[in-house]
Amino acid sequence: MTLGSVPPKFKVTIDRDECMDCGRCIENCSYGVYRREGDRILIESRKCTACLRCVSMCPRDAITLTEKPVDYRSHPLWTREAREDIINQARSGKIILSGMGNARDLPVIYDRLLLDACQVTNPSIDPLREPMELRTYIGKKPSKLKFRKTESGDVELDTKLAPNLKLDTPIMIGHMSFGAISLNSQLSMAKAVAETGTFMGTGEGGLHKELYPYQDHMIVQVASGRFGVNIDYLERGAAIEIKIGQGAKPGIGGHLPGEKVNEEVSKTRMIPLGSDAISPAPHHDIYSIEDLVQLIRSLKEATEWKKPVFVKIAAVHNVAPIAAGIARSSADAVVIDGFRGGTGAAPKVFRDHVGIPIEAAIASVDQKLRDQGVRNEISIIASGGIRSSADLAKSIALGADAVYVGTAALVALGCRVCGNCYRNLCPWGIATQRPDLVSRLDPEAGAAQVSNLIHGWTLELSELMGAAGINSIESLRGNRDRLRGYMLDEGMLKILDVLPAGA
Amino acid sequence: MKTVRIDAKGMHYTPLNQKIRAAVADGAEEIILDNILGQRFIGDGLRGNVRITINGVPGGDLGMFMSGPTCIVNGNAEHAPGNTMDSGMLVIHGSAGDAVAHGMRGGKVFIKNNIGYRGGIHMKQYEVEARPILVVGGTAHSFLGEYMAGGLVLVLGIGKEKAMTDRGIGSGIHGGEIIIRGDVDDYLLGVGAKKFEFTESDLERISPVIKSFCEHFDLDPAEFLDTNYTRIGPASSRPFASKYVWE
Numbered sequence: 001m002t003l004g005s006v007p008p009k010f011k012v013t014i015d016r017d018e019c020m021d022c023g024r025c026i027e028n029c030s031y032g033v034y035r036r037e038g039d040r041i042l043i044e045s046r047k048c049t050a051c052l053r054c055v056s057m058c059p060r061d062a063i064t065l066t067e068k069p070v071d072y073r074s075h076p077l078w079t080r081e082a083r084e085d086i087i088n089q090a091r092s093g094k095i096i097l098s099g100m101g102n103a104r105d106l107p108v109i110y111d112r113l114l115l116d117a118c119q120v121t122n123p124s125i126d127p128l129r130e131p132m133e134l135r136t137y138i139g140k141k142p143s144k145l146k147f148r149k150t151e152s153g154d155v156e157l158d159t160k161l162a163p164n165l166k167l168d169t170p171i172m173i174g175h176m177s178f179g180a181i182s183l184n185s186q187l188s189m190a191k192a193v194a195e196t197g198t199f200m201g202t203g204e205g206g207l208h209k210e211l212y213p214y215q216d217h218m219i220v221q222v223a224s225g226r227f228g229v230n231i232d233y234l235e236r237g238a239a240i241e242i243k244i245g246q247g248a249k250p251g252i253g254g255h256l257p258g259e260k261v262n263e264e265v266s267k268t269r270m271i272p273l274g275s276d277a278i279s280p281a282p283h284h285d286i287y288s289i290e291d292l293v294q295l296i297r298s299l300k301e302a303t304e305w306k307k308p309v310f311v312k313i314a315a316v317h318n319v320a321p322i323a324a325g326i327a328r329s330s331a332d333a334v335v336i337d338g339f340r341g342g343t344g345a346a347p348k349v350f351r352d353h354v355g356i357p358i359e360a361a362i363a364s365v366d367q368k369l370r371d372q373g374v375r376n377e378i379s380i381i382a383s384g385g386i387r388s389s390a391d392l393a394k395s396i397a398l399g400a401d402a403v404y405v406g407t408a409a410l411v412a413l414g415c416r417v418c419g420n421c422y423r424n425l426c427p428w429g430i431a432t433q434r435p436d437l438v439s440r441l442d443p444e445a446g447a448a449q450v451s452n453l454i455h456g457w458t459l460e461l462s463e464l465m466g467a468a469g470i471n472s473i474e475s476l477r478g479n480r481d482r483l484r485g486y487m488l489d490e491g492m493l494k495i496l497d498v499l500p501a502g503a
Numbered sequence: 504m505k506t507v508r509i510d511a512k513g514m515h516y517t518p519l520n521q522k523i524r525a526a527v528a529d530g531a532e533e534i535i536l537d538n539i540l541g542q543r544f545i546g547d548g549l550r551g552n553v554r555i556t557i558n559g560v561p562g563g564d565l566g567m568f569m570s571g572p573t574c575i576v577n578g579n580a581e582h583a584p585g586n587t588m589d590s591g592m593l594v595i596h597g598s599a600g601d602a603v604a605h606g607m608r609g610g611k612v613f614i615k616n617n618i619g620y621r622g623g624i625h626m627k628q629y630e631v632e633a634r635p636i637l638v639v640g641g642t643a644h645s646f647l648g649e650y651m652a653g654g655l656v657l658v659l660g661i662g663k664e665k666a667m668t669d670r671g672i673g674s675g676i677h678g679g680e681i682i683i684r685g686d687v688d689d690y691l692l693g694v695g696a697k698k699f700e701f702t703e704s705d706l707e708r709i710s711p712v713i714k715s716f717c718e719h720f721d722l723d724p725a726e727f728l729d730t731n732y733t734r735i736g737p738a739s740s741r742p743f744a745s746k747y748v749w750e
Contacts, residue, residue, distance in 0.1 A: 027745040094748035226625065230589045231568045255743055263547050269627040270608060273654060276677055276741055284624045285564075285583050285605045294543065298586070301520060302548025302568045350748055422749065493578035494504055 001358040003091060006084050006473060010048040011069035015039060018062035025054040025063060030437055032427040043343055045069075050158035051418040052459035053427035072391040085348070095263050097346040099421040099431075101248060101385060102409060102477025109488070110391045115500060116345075116482040117467040125471050127462040136402050137192060138239075138379040139164030139308040139332040149433075162332060165219075165239055167402060168197030169458040170473060171392060172195045173450075174337075174383050174404030175221050175241065177203025178275065179265045180254050180344035180421070181410075182438040185430045188446025189409055190214035195447065196454040199238060201404070204279060206253070207233050219310065222299065224253055225270040225279035231302060239332075240291075240299050241310040244283070247384040248357070249350040250314030253279040256344075262433050277424060293329045299331070308332035315339060315361035315384065316354075320368035327369055327378045328392040335404065336361045338384025342407040345422040346430060363496045366399025366478055375478075388459035398496065399478040413446050507531040512538035513576050519563045520732070521545060526550050531673070532584050541581065541672055546574055563600070569610070584610040584621065588635070598641070607654065608634040615720050617641035619647060626679060628653025645669040649693060652678040657712060659727060660684045673735050675743075681735040682709060684727070687721075697738040699731050 007206050014025075019041070026034040026041060033047045034054070048065070069400060077353050085096055118124040125132075140162035148158045176287050178205060187210060189240035192215045193200045201219045202211075206228020211218060220237030223231050234240055256265075256277035266273045286292050296309050296499065311326045312335035313319065319336060326334045338358025343351065362382045369375035382395045383404035395403050407417065421431035429441030470476050484501040485493045493500055507526040511519050519542050526534050531553060536545070539559030546555060546569040546606045557576045565584035565609075566574055573592040576584075582600030585593050590609040603620035604612045607626050614637075622643045628634040635654035640661045651673060658681075660666025666684040673681050675694025682705070687698065710728055715722040 088748060088750070092748040095746055096750055097747045100750040124740045188632070202590070218730075226587050226608075226627075229568075229587055229606075230608070231550065231570050234548065234568065258741060266629070269631065271627055272629065272678065275652065278650060278675070278677060278743065280625060280654065280675075284621050285586055285602045290613065296545055298567045301517065301544040304521075304524075333529050347747070406575075419750075 003087050005067075006087055007070035007072075008046040008048070008448070009068065010045055010050050011066045012043050012045045012048050012054075013064045014043065015064065020060055020062075021494070022059060024042075024057045026055045028427060030427045030432075030434075031420075036394055049418040050416070051427050052335045052416040058310075060272060068398040069416050075369060080320045087427075096344050096348040097422065098351055098419065098427060099343065099345055100417055100419040101342040102463050102467065103353050103419070104352045108385075109357050109492070109496070110385075110394050110487050112488045113359070113394050113496075114486055114499065115390065115393060115397070115464060116484070118469040122469050124469050125466040127459075130466070130471055132465060133474070134169050135463065136167040137168060138171045138283045138310075138381065138401060140388065141377055150153075153400060163306055164332075165176055165199055165308060167199065169454060169461070170400075170402035171196075171454050171457055172198050172208070172219075172381070173200035173405040174341075175201030175203040175219070175220075175243065176344075177205025177227075177256075178208050178268055178408055179203075179205040179260055181431050182207055182426075182429055182433060182441065183198045183264065183412055184441040184443050184446065185410070185440050186211060187443035188413055188441065189450050190217065191447030192450035192454060195451045196458075197498040198372055198454065201241060202228075202237070204243060205235055205265070206270065208247045208264065208268045214234065222295075223279050224281070225277060227271060227277055227279070230270075234299065234303050234307070237307065239308040239310060241335065241397045242283075242295060242299070242304070242314045242331075244286075244292075245312065245316070245337070246343065246346075247313035247314045247337030247339050247355055248343035249346035250316050250339075251281060252347070252350060252354045253281045254343075254345075255279070255424070257452065261378040262432050266432060276339045276464075289325045289329060296330050310381065312337060312381075314341075314354075315356045315358055317356060319356065319361045319443075320364040323365040323452055324368050324372055324381075327372070329375045331378065333379035333381055333401070334365070335381040335383065336365055337404075338382070340385030341383060342410075343421075343494060356385075358367075358382055359394070360492070360495050362395055362398040362400050363480075363498075369497045370478075389457040389464065393461055393464045393476070396473065396476050397479050397483050399480075401477060404430075408453065409450055412449045413441060504532045505530055506533040506535065508535045508537065510537050511540075511542060511559070516542040516544050520549075523549065523555070527553050539578075546572055546715060557713070560597075566591065566612075577618075580614075585610070585635075586638070588612070590633070596720070601644075603639075604635065604637040605639070605657075607635040609635050611636045611638070611715075611717055613638050613640075613642045613716050618643045620644040621646045623648045623651060623654070623656040623681070625650045625652065626654040626656065627651075628679060636712055639714060640716070640720065640722075642666055643669065645673065646671040646693070648673045648676055648679070648681040648696075651676040651681065651737075655709070655712065656677045657709065657716075658683045659713075659716075661722075665741045672696055673737075676681070676735070676737045677739070677741070678737060681732045683734065683735065686730055687733040687735065692735065696735050696739050699734045699736055701732040701734045703730060705732070705734060706730050735749065 004229035146158040204223035223243040311335040339355030379401040426432040541562040543562035570589040579597035579598040585604040598616040673696030
């Protein structure tokens with residue numbers, strides 16, 4: 001009994017009246033949708049991923065793409081996706097892998113939170129005229145400051161301050177490894193963060209030597225595979241991040257398939273050419289919170305206590321007590337990655353069903369740390385599905401110090417979120433190591449686009465703060481009075497500690 | 504040879520490591536640490552060719568991220584000596600705890616007696632110069648060489664009827680090799696691990712390691728220079744490839 005084929009996901013058509021037969025669609029499509037036969041461009045729609053490279057490059061706007069051209073009998077429970085996953089597994093008997101973030105149509109809490117603005121009783125602030133303080137320090141803060149008077153009568157700080165990262169804007173770029181993405185993508189983002197006075201993560205892929213000039217803006221990651229980790233790598237980073245979990249796949253490790261481990265990737269990760277790079281689910285030297293303390297301190301001791309050490313966890317049910325444990329573990333910041341966080345590849349069932357929304361996680365972690373009187377001592381970095389300056393402002397109002405963006409930065413580089421990152425065929429030169437595709441991404445142009453995005457969001461954040469009569473990011477942080485919930489249930493409003501609209 | 508002696512009695516690990524770093528920066532070629540009692544992170548991230556003699560029992564993560572030095576421990580070691588070590592050598596005249604040589608990418612760790620769980624877990628290698636070696640004189644607990652991606656783990660089983668009696672050897676191994684003195688029961692092997700014949704050419708390959716180990720612990724290498732070993736390696740270099748299908 002054959003299962004037959006499932007309907008193609010997309011239908012591509014060329015308006016032959018508009019088409020000038022230039023063949024750019026053929027050149028640009030790495031998935032092989034187009035081919036020339038005689039004087040005609042033929043189309044194989046089944047191969048299309050809706051990466052939109054052809055549509056963007058067609059000089060005559062002659063290409064039309066339709067999603068789901070053939071549909072199943074409609075059914076609210078047995079969706080197309082449910083049926084196709086079953087067909088796939090009936091054929092293979094395997095775990096289904098998928099790319100990018102959670103693709104389920106679940107309500108987005110950010111979209112049900114509304115920001116405040118001043119009217120009459122207190123004036124709003126014009127960021128054009130008034131300075132807006134967006135500078136953010138990420139790292140441990142002392143619980144109190146001690147001063148001493150010198151003989152000459154001057155006052156000097158007696159408390160030894162822990163190293164902090166100084167951000168000009170509370171937007172950082174999250175960890176995407178060389179291997180998962182191309183060197184040109186990393187270079188684009190590195191140049192952008194250096195220009196905008198912020199930071200990016202290396203992911204667990206080592207630090208390529210071409211990124212050394214930007215190392216003061218790189219946060220180096222230590223994950224369970226320890227790829228590319230040596231003392232040189234640790235010393236180069238501006239900060240070190242221990243990755244415990246990832247929002248797209250909480251509780252499991254990662255596998256970079258051998259196909260993506262080319263010579264440069266092998267050199268940077270320090271693993272053999274073409275071998276799978278397997279990061280186990282746990283760090284096998286961390287089996288308890290005490291062991292986490294030990295890893296944090298070993299990293300600090302190795303770098304002579306000069307670098308802040310962050311700990312990244314996925315937002316899971318007990319995120320608040322876990323973060324509280326991390327706060328007491330000598331970590332300088334806790335990174336929480338929500339269930340919408342992106343990935344190059346994750347088992348679909350994890351991507352779509354494991355973890356909790358970042359909005360709820362920020363609120364509960366911030367609350368727990370405040371209850372325990374340690375919120376002022378540690379920074380909170382939020383990530384996982386932050387799409388705009390509004391999401392950024394809401395994250396800070398819920399209690400984050402700064403955010404990591406991943407997918408948003410990739411979209412600024414051309415990504416159209418087609419979710420085929422794992423195929424090494426990314427036509428935008430982002431999630432691929434194929435030299436001809438990588439060369440499509442010019443790091444200079446890419447850097448300008450990413451830094452434009454960071455600038456744009458920073459301007460919008462200043463405007464939003466000004467409208468709310470706030471001139472310092474510190475006054476927005478955890479200021480949930482400037483949020484109102486719209487169509488959120490009472491339980492969620494309680495978790496978020498936000499009043500409903502109108503209250 | 505410039506020697507520096509440090510009395511570590513009651514000293515916290517941070518000032519101890521600062522003293523070690525200062526001594527190395529000052530050109531010390533040999534450092535002797537007395538009264539070591541549980542100080543963690545000795546030699547953490549340390550570079551150079553210095554030889555450190557540790558009298559006592561060091562705490563966890565001895566020689567973590569270490570790049571070059573040699574540490575001789577006259578005593579046992581706590582957990583994870585050689586964790587993510589880059590190069591250099593640890594010689595432990597006693598036993599060590601769990602996760603010995605975890606994620607190690609180069610250098611040598613020689614343990615005279617036994618080790619705990621997860622020894623050599625996730626060891627990896629890159630080209631020829633970065634090939635880590637873990638040798639255990641006695642035996643190891645479960646999950647030896649789990650997720651191993653490269654390097655060599657050698658267990659000699661000295662004084663034991665069987666070198667290995669704990670399960671889960673080499674689960675998920677996708678590179679490198681685990682060589683165990685004598686026979687290893689099939690049920691001790693983890694998923695993805697496979698036994699291979701130990702040949703004369705294997706012996707030739709590892710005999711310098713055996714000789715070096717014996718030299719450090721004053722053992723007669725002749726006793727170990729035969730083909731009475733079991734070699735365990737990956738059943739496939741892509742142990743997880745058949746688990747997944749794309750969306």
